Amino acid sequence: MKVTVFGIGYVGLVQAAVLAEVGHDVLCIDVDEKKVENLKKGNIPIFEPGLTPLVMSNYESGRLKFSTNAEEGVNHGVMQFIAVGTPPDEDGSADLKYVTAVARTIAQHMNDHKVVIDKSTVPVGTADRVRAVMTETLQKRDANIAFDVVSNPEFLKEGAAVNDCMRPERIVVGTDNDEVVELLRELYEPFNRNHDRMILMDIRSAELTKYAANCMLATKISFMNEISNLAERLGADVEKVRQGIGSDSRIGYHFIYPGCGYGGSCFPKDVQALIRTAESIGYTPRLLQAVEDVNDSQKNKLPTFIKRHFGDDLRGKTFALWGLAFKPNTDDMREASSRVLMETLWEAGATVQAFDPEAMDEAQRIYGHRNDLKLMGTKEAALQGADGLVICTEWQNFRAPDFDVIKSALKEPVIFDGRNLYDPERISKRGFKYYAIGRGA
Numbered sequence: 001m002k003v004t005v006f007g008i009g010y011v012g013l014v015q016a017a018v019l020a021e022v023g024h025d026v027l028c029i030d031v032d033e034k035k036v037e038n039l040k041k042g043n044i045p046i047f048e049p050g051l052t053p054l055v056m057s058n059y060e061s062g063r064l065k066f067s068t069n070a071e072e073g074v075n076h077g078v079m080q081f082i083a084v085g086t087p088p089d090e091d092g093s094a095d096l097k098y099v100t101a102v103a104r105t106i107a108q109h110m111n112d113h114k115v116v117i118d119k120s121t122v123p124v125g126t127a128d129r130v131r132a133v134m135t136e137t138l139q140k141r142d143a144n145i146a147f148d149v150v151s152n153p154e155f156l157k158e159g160a161a162v163n164d165c166m167r168p169e170r171i172v173v174g175t176d177n178d179e180v181v182e183l184l185r186e187l188y189e190p191f192n193r194n195h196d197r198m199i200l201m202d203i204r205s206a207e208l209t210k211y212a213a214n215c216m217l218a219t220k221i222s223f224m225n226e227i228s229n230l231a232e233r234l235g236a237d238v239e240k241v242r243q244g245i246g247s248d249s250r251i252g253y254h255f256i257y258p259g260c261g262y263g264g265s266c267f268p269k270d271v272q273a274l275i276r277t278a279e280s281i282g283y284t285p286r287l288l289q290a291v292e293d294v295n296d297s298q299k300n301k302l303p304t305f306i307k308r309h310f311g312d313d314l315r316g317k318t319f320a321l322w323g324l325a326f327k328p329n330t331d332d333m334r335e336a337s338s339r340v341l342m343e344t345l346w347e348a349g350a351t352v353q354a355f356d357p358e359a360m361d362e363a364q365r366i367y368g369h370r371n372d373l374k375l376m377g378t379k380e381a382a383l384q385g386a387d388g389l390v391i392c393t394e395w396q397n398f399r400a401p402d403f404d405v406i407k408s409a410l411k412e413p414v415i416f417d418g419r420n421l422y423d424p425e426r427i428s429k430r431g432f433k434y435y436a437i438g439r440g441a
């Protein structure tokens with residue numbers, strides 16, 4: 001099938017590459033000329049396991065193409081994906097200007113029936129807006145061309161995006177037209193073979209499903225972080241509690257890991273956007289507000305431990321930081337807890353020596369101007385002469401470090417662990433003071 005994808009961001013690029021891989025003819029359109037040129041040369045703008053070879057092989061085979069020519073894009077596919085960003089505007093609502101701009105572009109250039117598929121995370125009611133913008137644009141052209149708008153949210157996780165897209169747990173399709181369902185079945189058939197993963201519903205329910213899923217996951221994390229704060233004060237170990245409750249299949253083990261707060265481009269933004277949506281219709285979303293509050297304070301957990309240990313004035317202190325990305329297997333630092341940590345330490349006068357296996361360029365891009373951040377080539381180099389070690393991301397190669405090396409490199413054997421990587425008993429036997437999340441520090 002011929003498919004056009006507007007927006008070569010995370011969602012657009014992965015979806016396009018995966019659709020091309022199964023044989024569809026995919027043209028990606030983006031306004032960013034540099035990005036398009038880079039992609040043609042094989043320079044993929046994001047770090048995502050498995051993505052580069054997938055993009056390259058499909059580009060070389062001609063099934064995956066990149067262009068800035070929107071008109072060419074509109075003419076190419078019956079299916080027109082909108083996968084552009086929906087960044088938060090000043091009050092946290094999702095800003096739909098890029099989505100509506102694509103809708104307008106499609107309506108300006110289309111000459112025959114199109115199925116417009118909202119892939120971006122968009123508030124309930126966006127499909128109606130897309131439809132209205134397109135109708136208005138077509139009227140201005142005096143063109144009477146039929147089109148459909150479908151909500152088909154994406155549920156991929158950064159770091160596992162290719163696999164999530166190749167083997168989706170569900171394909172949510174919101175539409176009011178049964179004929180469109182057949183087209184989507186054909187499009188997704190290669191991903192939907194062994195058992196039917198397509199969940200059909202009305203458009204508004206599909207739009208809300210995306211937010212509800214992310215907000216539910218964020219709620220699980222904030223709930224667990226709240227329990228970790230209680231565990232800490234009650235002399236319990238949250239890791240034991242986690243195992244104890246996760247074994248109940250109704251609760252499950254996923255997304256109940258306490259930590260130094262959730263980050264990334266999705267949870268913080270989507271929780272906030274759903275809060276704004278609720279408020280805009282006069283509903284006070286108390287639970288979602290609490291989820292956000294708990295997360296904000298959780299990001300201050302490590303700085304609080306550090307100040308408890310060293311005092312509020314951190315001038316002259318240096319901290320080794322392992323992990324800058326908001327989670328492992330990505331170079332993404334959006335809303336990462338490492339940023340709150342570093343900014344608080346800098347404000348208190350400290351210097352940070354940081355290492356991350358993938359996010360060094362990103363850190364350089366964001367904080368390259370600061371002389372109180374030193375980006376170090378290895379995790380061992382980050383330790384040299386530091387007053388303590390802080391861990392913000394659970395990269396695999398932080399899990400079993402040489403503790404003797406850590407001890408001899410640090411001025412004082414103290415670890416502030418935002419991801420509960422080590423066994424508290426074993427680590428204190430090695431002579432470390434160990435601050436972890438919800439483990440009686």
Ligand code: UGA
Nearest residue numbers: 154155156157158221255256257259262263264266326327
């Ligand atoms: C999230 C969802 O998991 C995806 O299903 C969704 O499609 C995506 O948002 C999106 O809307 O595009 P992502 O932001 O890539 O995916 O990352 P997650 O793996 O969900 O992690 C988010 C944050 O939660 C990370 O900072 C992670 O460290 C934190 N987390 C996760 C915890 O603190 N505890 C946990 O138990 C799990």
